[in-house]
Each structure stands twice: as C-alpha cells, then as structure tokens.
Amino acid sequence: MKKGLIAIALFCIASYVSAQDINLLSPTKTGGKPLMEVLNERQSNRNFDSSKQLSTQTLSDLLWAAYGFNRPEKRTVPSSQNRQEVDVYVMLSTGVYFYDAKANKLILKEKGDLRDVLGQPEISKNAPVSLIYVINLDKNGRETGYMDAGFPVQNVYLYCASAGLGTVARGSFKRPDVHNALKLTEKQEVVLVQPVGYLK
Numbered sequence: 001m002k003k004g005l006i007a008i009a010l011f012c013i014a015s016y017v018s019a020q021d022i023n024l025l026s027p028t029k030t031g032g033k034p035l036m037e038v039l040n041e042r043q044s045n046r047n048f049d050s051s052k053q054l055s056t057q058t059l060s061d062l063l064w065a066a067y068g069f070n071r072p073e074k075r076t077v078p079s080s081q082n083r084q085e086v087d088v089y090v091m092l093s094t095g096v097y098f099y100d101a102k103a104n105k106l107i108l109k110e111k112g113d114l115r116d117v118l119g120q121p122e123i124s125k126n127a128p129v130s131l132i133y134v135i136n137l138d139k140n141g142r143e144t145g146y147m148d149a150g151f152p153v154q155n156v157y158l159y160c161a162s163a164g165l166g167t168v169a170r171g172s173f174k175r176p177d178v179h180n181a182l183k184l185t186e187k188q189e190v191v192l193v194q195p196v197g198y199l200k
Helices: 002-017 035-041 056-069 142-163 175-181
Strands: 069-071 085-091 096-098 107-109 129-134 187-195
Touching: 002 175, 035 142, 056 085, 056 096, 056 142, 069 085, 129 142, 142 187, 175 187
Parallel strands: none
Antiparallel strands: 085 096, 085 129, 096 107, 129 187
C-alpha cells in the first residue's frame, strides 16, 4: 500500500516539475478554516522558503480558488457583465503556463525558468509559484479589467491564509518584460503578479 502511494506521489511530482502541459487534480472544494479566521489571518508575506514546493493538489486548489468554475459558466469570482476578461498565467521554474479552468489543466506557453522577468529575485526566485493576472482589452475596458483582477488576488490571499501559505500582490515589475515573456497580444495587459509559497 505504501509503495503504491509513493509511486503516485512521484508521478504527480514528475508531472508538476516537467516542462509540458500539466493536467491538474480535481480541486478540493470542502474544508479549510472558517471565513472569519482566514480574514483575521490574511496578510502579505515575502519571505518564501525555496526548498518547499506546492503539492499538485495544493496547486489545483489554489488555482480553483483564484479563478476556477463553481457553476456552469460562472467562476469563483465576479466580473463585470460576466465578461471574464481576466486570464491567469502560472510561472514555475520549468516555464510559464496558461490556466485553462474549464479543462482543469496548465497549458505550457513558454519553456524554461523565466522568473527573472518578474523582478525582485529575492521574492520571485524563492516562491515556487507566481500567478500573473492578465486582462483582455477586447473583452472589457482597462479600468474594469483592473478592478476585476483584484477579485482573484483576494481569493488567493484567503486561500493561503487557510492553507498555511504565504503570498503578496505585486505591482512593481517591468510590464513589457513580462508581456514579452508571456507572448501576449496588443490586446492583453499584465496587471499584477502574485507569488505563492511556504514561508521560512
């Protein structure tokens, strides 16, 4: 029994760290701390432990909390007129990925460790995961898109407070560098970066 569980764990780790599309596990939609407790514990943290990776289950749960679907065509966060103009990209040491919430997978966009483009290496190189929020200007206006991008950021803060993780919303980085690294179009704009990980 133990050997079987170890084999499953190794398979999950291998799929997580290799540079290819990543099929996510089904998110856990129950449990966690009570809402009032996580509101009380919500805070920004920047001192990540680079030796600790997020498990594949934790990564799945984190992304679902941020921007997954909790009803047909409806997400865990609101958006103006349900335009859903925000996209979530995931930066790992193996590459940058697009979070496809409907397929519940990460689609590889660019292979390699690109975390340097996020700036502040003491944060971005130590956090195992950085979420990058991008708005689509062909779906909604810039001001509305910036507002809507704040909702998944707060969901991640609350999830991290519940799961014993640290996070911080970052607006200080060179947007053209990140834009180019993600190979975005002229109608896409990077709004915020949010590293996530275990704290030292």
